[in-house]
Amino acid sequence: MFNAQYFRTFITLVETGSFTRTAERLEMTQPGVSQHVRKLEHYLDKSLLERHGRRFALTEAGRRAYDYGLRLFTEHEQFRHSLDDEALDTGECRIGSPGSVGLMLYPYILGQQQMYPGLTVSYSFAFSHEIVADVLAGRHDLGIITEPVRHPELDCSQWHQEPLCLVVPADFAGTTLSELMGIGFINYSDGVNHAGALLRSNFPDEFRSMSQFRRQGFTNEVAMVLDAVARGLGFTVVSRLVLETSPWQRQVKELDLPVVEHESLHLVTRTSSRVPRRYERLLEGFREQRLRERFGYSDGAPAI
Template identity: 50%
Template structure:
């Protein structure tokens, strides 16, 4: 019977030259070491050791089996290393994301692909429910969403939190909640929920609900919402990081509020299946990049 453990015992025995040392090194008994050698001899139907009392020498077959065992373990280590690299640098990542997160994540991932030529990325922008449905139907392996998912088949954990910001036209001079409302609201895929959360936190006595907002425009792509703000058509509420990365910073500005409001992003996968290492590596690298970007923005 072929057993890699027997080969490992035999290698150790040859290198130590001692049954006693081999047993101690491998946490075995001396009879256990002898049994492994005997199993190899039975497997090959050849004597591997020429014993003289407590001493031994390798037979010609023993030398060849020793050389073969070394090659076997060397190839095993090479394969293990290659497999680890492939899990990180090769294969496909299938993700679905809310647009307010993906609009920054996807350009970063494209740069990441340039440095990992064996990696492939399939990514769709979806609302929360569509992203979750994609995981449940196995169309994607990972969903990045903004709401906690309680489902027996899903694992959900907080990935990061974004700071929300009110973005107004650069020439807006208002300083009250009513002045802001007079602008009109530019909504996007998650604009209403983000507006509800931020306005409720900062104007608890004045904000009574989304019915107070006059929607001048609504679009499912957040960068186009900023285009509308830049044209003076209204204000929008979105993650600050999205605005900071947009080409409309010169035509818009942040309307500062005292109460910071955070918008969560959760990573969701099937509970019974672990994500391949390449997913973890990509997500970790994105967090590292974001932290560096935030630090540079604070310093500037």
């Protein structure tokens, strides 16, 4: 029968190198330590120690049992701390988002994980409808989506907005809608909606629909769309998060436009579950960082 205490005794024995010191540390008798080791060997059906009088060496099975025991108790402590919904610095974070926000949010969260080793992160990049399905199935505690959703089992609220950028090749000299039509449009999953919103606001007398534009290609990975623009194949409209994290940002440029439109990001969670406070701190910290970068201040609005 599995007994975690036998593993704990064995780990302590390996670390102290002595049955006597193990007994003292665990407040046991020395025969009790020996009995735990024998029972663990019986449970695993393997010899864990090569005994040489009062000294011992680990067998191959003993080394593997020691490594497994360390992982076992580390995961146990992480699990125990993860049950504390009020803890800010410990626990698992299971988040899904589109690439447009994840390209910057995920590195930010990894930085927080470096500062607070008690945090663990499971982060998935996916389309909004996949994220919604994963939240409903319990695979994510929290999802970030680009369009609000209504569902009786979900709570959805706006979290953050990022400006949309009209991005053209670096050598593009045009400024008019007809000149943009001349180079064509590079599409991605949210491309048509974003481009339509931005062009409609800035060219109200000329813009009718995105069908006016020759389609120069499509990619389902927003992180790659600026590669096509950098090669001079057309223009696109992306979130500023995408532009700022792109390796091709020096090979493209953003056209200045008088009217600013935004990509709205929404948080989605299950109505039946309470999101631990560590999520709130992560999301608010990222949001405030973005506001400082853009405006030099934070508006202090709550994240969730």
